[in-house]
Amino acid sequence: MGKVLSDAQIRRYREEGFVSPVDVMSEQEASEYLHRFEEAERRFPALAHAHKRNNVHLSFKCLDELAHHRVILDAVEDLIGAHFSLWATVLFCKEPQSPHYVSWHQDATYMGMSDTEFVTPWLALTPSTPTTGCMQMIPGSHQHIILEHEDTYAEDNILTRGQVAKGIDESTAVDLVLKPGQMSLHHAKVVHGSRPNTSAQRRVGFAMQSYMPPQVQQVVGNNLWLDIRGVNDRQNSRRLNRPEYDADPIAAADRDLADANLDDILYRGAAQKRGY
Ligand SMILES: O=C(O)CCC(=O)C(=O)O
Structure with missing residues (x-):
């Protein structure tokens, strides 16, 4: 038994590459976080929108709190050990x-690790279901190599390059249905x-992408990390500051650096650069 995950859940993660659902907080607490996030979004529209969606935890206090939530971190520890940092x-x-x-x-x-x-x-702040557009996963697919991806830049595809992994058998895919306050955890x-999302309701998910042990290094761009648990010495790495309040300028300067770094890494060699 781990700190949060049962032996069966840990086994499932190892065998299938994900575990879901995992309770993090009550629906009531999740709706309070959603309310705080949407308030911050209204107050600081330039800091969080469809094309400014990376590293908002360095701008909004509520998301910084979620990225440091004890239950989330304990579950991460159950899967990758007691020493880890947050990349983005x-x-x-x-x-x-x-x-x-x-x-x-x-x-x-394309993460350059x-x-x-x-x-x-991936924490749900609203219901994540087949009608709101929940995540779907192919069990066991993490046990293989990184597949060839084709960059399509398809208009409605919200991945950076609209990249599509080739040769996928969708017939085994499973829906990850989550209530607000539940999370899934998935392997890289x-x-x-x-x-x-075909429903009348917004779907809001917060992906902490990803928690990584110190042996995982950024090898394409700069090593910019938020220290989370244990000892995380990486060569030539810079530690990011947490926001003390919404739109804190100290953390905002770090977010600018982290966002630009992420852009350089994710779009390295790409034929087009989009706003994601
Ligand atoms: O939120 C989604 O629909 C997709 C999220 C995703 O691909 C991820 O968290 O890695």
């Missing part, structure tokens, strides 16, 4: 009845995607 976060908001989707992909493909043993918790190599 992504807010995946799908507006009601919108065409946006996420094609089948493996996160590690030295290793693929890292984990992404598991193949996953999500369909459009």
Whole structure:
């Protein structure tokens, strides 16, 4: 038994490449976080929108709190050990009845890391279901290599390059249905995607992408990390500051650096650069 995950859940993560659902907080607490996030979004529209969705935890206090939530970190520790840092976060908001989707992909493909043993918790702040466009995963797909991805730049595809992993058998895909306050945790190599939100409700998911042990290094861009737990010495790395309040300028300067670094890494060698 781990700190949060049972032996069966840990086994499932190792075998299937994800575990879901995991309770983090009550629906009531999740709706309070959603309210705080949407308030901050209204107050500081330039800091969080469809094309400014990376690293919002360095701007909004509520997301910084979520990235340091004890239950999330304990579950991460159950999977990758007691020493880890946070690389980045992504807010995946799908507006009601919108065409946006996420094609089948493996996160590690363009992240520029030295290793693929890292984990992404995805926390639902609203219901994540087949009609709101929940994530779907292919069990066991993390046990293979990084597949060839084709960059399509398809208009409604909200991945940076609209990249699509080739040769996927969708017939085994499973829906990750989450209530507000529940999370899934997925491996860097598991193949996953999500369909459009056809409902009348917004779907808000916060992906902490990803928590990584110190042996995982950024090898394409700069090593900019938020220290989370244990000892995380990486050569030539710079530690990011946490915001003390919404739009804190000290953390905002770090977010500018981290966002630019992430852009350089994710779009390295790409034929087009989009706003994601
Ligand atoms: O939120 C989604 O629909 C997709 C998220 C995703 O691909 C990820 O967190 O790695």
